[in-house]
Amino acid sequence: MDEPTFYRYLLWGSLVVAALIFPALFFITAPYGRHEAKSWGPTVDNRTGWLLMESPSVLVFFACFYVGGCPTDPASLAFLFLWQLHYVHRAYIFPFRIKSGPKRMPIAIAGAGFAFTSLNAYLNGRWLFGLAGPDRYAAAWLSDPRFFLGAAIFLAGFAINQQADWILLHLRKPGETGYKIPRGGFYRWVSCPNYFGEIIEWIGFAICTWSLPGLAFALWTIANLLPRALSHHRWYREKFPDYPTERKALVPGLL
Numbered sequence: 191m192d193e194p195t196f197y198r199y200l201l202w203g204s205l206v207v208a209a210l211i212f213p214a215l216f217f218i219t220a221p222y223g224r225h226e227a228k229s230w231g232p233t234v235d236n237r238t239g240w241l242l243m244e245s246p247s248v249l250v251f252f253a254c255f256y257v258g259g260c261p262t263d264p265a266s267l268a269f270l271f272l273w274q275l276h277y278v279h280r281a282y283i284f285p286f287r288i289k290s291g292p293k294r295m296p297i298a299i300a301g302a303g304f305a306f307t308s309l310n311a312y313l314n315g316r317w318l319f320g321l322a323g324p325d326r327y328a329a330a331w332l333s334d335p336r337f338f339l340g341a342a343i344f345l346a347g348f349a350i351n352q353q354a355d356w357i358l359l360h361l362r363k364p365g366e367t368g369y370k371i372p373r374g375g376f377y378r379w380v381s382c383p384n385y386f387g388e389i390i391e392w393i394g395f396a397i398c399t400w401s402l403p404g405l406a407f408a409l410w411t412i413a414n415l416l417p418r419a420l421s422h423h424r425w426y427r428e429k430f431p432d433y434p435t436e437r438k439a440l441v442p443g444l445l
């Protein structure tokens with residue numbers, strides 16, 4: 191089988207799996223963080239789990255860039271910049287900012303995360319720096335409204351995600367491991383603005399690249415984070431009797 195055929199199977203297969211996983215995640219909440227559970231087998235510490243889950247996004251995407259001949263056209267460099275802006279932080283800075291104490295993560299979850307990020311980095315990187323062909327993102331793409339609108343949406347989502355995570359990561363004083371009600375920023379409107387920002391980012395990336403792998407990644411992100419946001423929201427309401435009643439779970443004013 192040649193690579194384009196393998197790639198096509200993988201891309202459509204990933205969409206089918208995302209469509210199956212999405213409903214399942216309304217019933218099974220991935221057991222890490224506040225939803226930690228003992229029944230998921232051997233575990234690794236949280237920081238190692240995050241490094242393992244997120245590193246392929248950086249490394250596989252760079253590998254695709256390298257295999258694609260390190261293209262220096264502006265669109266390729268812009269895609270590389272946007273992707274790595276998010277993932278260098280997520281893989282190599284975020285894990286050292288978390289204050290989870292002795293909390294651990296099942297190896298099964300870290301492994302699933304590893305598979306998920308490897309797949310998405312390959313599908314997007316290989317498309318953008320190779321399989322799309324040399325003319326797909328030629329110089330004219332930079333003046334296409336889809337490019338700069340998508341990039342602007344991505345950057346807005348990145349800012350929301352960063353601000354939301356920053357607020358969460360500053361709730362605990364050194365040594366604390368419990369939970370508090372987050373306030374300020376988009377927490378005025380929703381319980382999980384970090385997930386909301388992340389979804390906006392990858393919708394922006396899909397528009398910016400106007401590609402099926404970009405769309406597949408945005409759908410995967412929604413499939414992962416929408417059910418988890420609903421679980422977080424329910425958890426906050428059960429745990430804190432004074433939790434703000436007007437706050438939605440994920441999308442301001444809607445959901």
Ligand SMILES: NC(=O)c1ccc[n+]([C@@H]2O[C@H](COP(=O)([O-])OP(=O)(O)OC[C@H]3O[C@@H](n4cnc5c(N)ncnc54)[C@H](OP(=O)(O)O)[C@@H]3O)[C@@H](O)[C@H]2O)c1
Pocket residue numbers: 222223224288289290293351355358359361362367368369370371372384385388410411414415
């Ligand atoms: N693209 C994707 O599919 C995907 C999937 C998963 C995550 N992500 C991204 O990865 C980042 C982290 O995700 P996550 O699921 O770990 O988010 P999270 O549940 O909101 O937790 C983020 C961090 O803040 C701490 N925290 C959360 N709520 C807190 C509170 N009320 N009081 C004190 N500390 C609190 C958590 O500690 P504990 O660990 O102790 O709970 C954790 O260290 C997010 O930006 C998310 O968008 C992306």
